Amino acid sequence: MIPLENFLILSGILFAIGLFGVMARRSAILILMSVELMLAAVSINFVAFATYLDGDAFNGMVFALFVITVAAAEVGLALGIVLRLFRERRTAYVDAADTLKW
Amino acid sequence: MLDRLPLPAQFDRIIIAGGTAAGLVLTPILLVLVALLIGDQISGPELVFWMAFTVIVIGALATVLLPNIVHAALSLIAALLGVAGIYVLLAAEFIALVQVLVYGGGVVLLIIFGLMMTNAQDDPIVTDGSQKPFALLVALLLGSVFVAAGLDAQWGAETAAVIPFRDFGARLFRDFMVPVIIVGVLLDIALSGAIVNARQPLQRDEKSEGSGS
Numbered sequence: 001m002i003p004l005e006n007f008l009i010l011s012g013i014l015f016a017i018g019l020f021g022v023m024a025r026r027s028a029i030l031i032l033m034s035v036e037l038m039l040a041a042v043s044i045n046f047v048a049f050a051t052y053l054d055g056d057a058f059n060g061m062v063f064a065l066f067v068i069t070v071a072a073a074e075v076g077l078a079l080g081i082v083l084r085l086f087r088e089r090r091t092a093y094v095d096a097a098d099t100l101k102w
Numbered sequence: 103m104l105d106r107l108p109l110p111a112q113f114d115r116i117i118i119a120g121g122t123a124a125g126l127v128l129t130p131i132l133l134v135l136v137a138l139l140i141g142d143q144i145s146g147p148e149l150v151f152w153m154a155f156t157v158i159v160i161g162a163l164a165t166v167l168l169p170n171i172v173h174a175a176l177s178l179i180a181a182l183l184g185v186a187g188i189y190v191l192l193a194a195e196f197i198a199l200v201q202v203l204v205y206g207g208g209v210v211l212l213i214i215f216g217l218m219m220t221n222a223q224d225d226p227i228v229t230d231g232s233q234k235p236f237a238l239l240v241a242l243l244l245g246s247v248f249v250a251a252g253l254d255a256q257w258g259a260e261t262a263a264v265i266p267f268r269d270f271g272a273r274l275f276r277d278f279m280v281p282v283i284i285v286g287v288l289l290d291i292a293l294s295g296a297i298v299n300a301r302q303p304l305q306r307d308e309k310s311e312g313s314g315s
């Protein structure tokens with residue numbers, strides 16, 4: 001049987017990669033994709049803990065399901081905002097949206 | 103070398119090269135894992151885990167590092183399907199199916215349509231700003247903290263619980279009725295917000311009407 005630690009290590013690596021993408025890229029859509037990677041990492045942790053430690057395995061899976069649902073809603077809404085940004089500024093880079101920057 | 107192959111002109115050379123590179127990287131790993139499996143060093147589930155591990159890590163790295171956004175989106179599909187494999191390994195078949203349907207089908211399709219609507223120009227990592235070393239430092243630190251914490255902690259007795267597929271929906275709508283309703287409202291609001299944000303503004307019509315009258 002695979003030890004629980006393997007899943008935790010995979011989740012940590014995936015979260016770190018996604019965090020790097022969020023901080024290092026400029027394209028809004030790439031930042032969105034990196035956020036998806038981070039959410040997938042968190043879902044892996046939820047399901048792994050549910051399967052290995054809960055004894056019932058239901059609550060953690062429901063959390064993963066809700067994470068997937070909210071991620072889908074987030075992507076739809078964020079792409080609408082990116083389209084709006086592109087229409088106003090002719091670019092999809094996040095450093096073009098600096099109206100609120102002091 | 104690729105130019106001499108009799109390939110259709112519309113084939114994307116970088117996709118072919120990327121697929122070839124991925125095959126060249128993944129095939130030796132698979133061969134080593136199968137050899138270990140035959141030698142009784144690892145079990146079958148562990149072989150699946152390490153294959154999924156390789157696919158996820160390589161796909162995620164390609165997602166955040168490739169300059170072309172379309173290639174990054176294709177790599178994201180690979181990484182998320184690898185995550186679905188991890189869910190199957192964790193006996194969460196329903197989550198795996200939802201992952202393939204929602205991510206592989208919906209989210210990545212939405213992202214690619216978003217790329218079509220905006221200018222999906224190359225985003226060279228050279229121009230990614232001065233925050234890249236800082237981002238690398240923070241990601242490395244946080245990732246090592248996660249890995250160290252996962253290795254160090256003492257967890258309770260492992261149970262390997264499995265929830266039957268057909269109980270899932272009944273228990274979801276019985277035990278989690280209010281969260282399901284709230285998530286439904288959230289999806290509704292997100293859909294309305296996306297429509298309001300993404301639709302064409304009507305200012306031109308109002309202006310022409312104003313000038314006409």
